[in-house]
Amino acid sequence: MEKMQRAFIYAMLSNIFSDSLNEKEINDFKNNEELLSVIGEASKEYFNSKSVEEIKEELNVDFTTTFLINAHPIESAVTDLKQDVLVGLQNPVMQFYYKYGYDINLLNTEIQVPDHLAIELGFMQNLV
Numbered sequence: 001m002e003k004m005q006r007a008f009i010y011a012m013l014s015n016i017f018s019d020s021l022n023e024k025e026i027n028d029f030k031n032n033e034e035l036l037s038v039i040g041e042a043s044k045e046y047f048n049s050k051s052v053e054e055i056k057e058e059l060n061v062d063f064t065t066t067f068l069i070n071a072h073p074i075e076s077a078v079t080d081l082k083q084d085v086l087v088g089l090q091n092p093v094m095q096f097y098y099k100y101g102y103d104i105n106l107l108n109t110e111i112q113v114p115d116h117l118a119i120e121l122g123f124m125q126n127l128v
Helices: 003-018 023-030 033-039 041-049 052-070 092-099 117-127
Strands: none
Touching (some): 003 117, 023 041, 023 052, 033 041
8 A cells, every 4th residue: 555545544534533524524435436445345335325414413423422422532541640631741642742743733623632543543644
């Protein structure tokens, strides 16, 4: 797999893990036969057999259940002595990003921790 394909896949996964898909993103999937083929035949059938609204509703339920209610896609919850989650430069993951020139702005996203899976996948995209 070439670098651009890998970077695209990391970007796509980062986006998927950061929030539920919107109509434009769902349409992008529906209209990309090559991507659907890579993801798998079952996914291709799913996207081709349902309307955008059905897909959006079902994926929103799955995203909310999986990542907001039952678990959070973070590597760890680094806390201080008061059990507050460390989100700034005091968080070792944020220090790592800063040290190696990966700039993230947590103020522009609902993601509040630097070790969220979506941010880590974005970092991988940047590395590729």
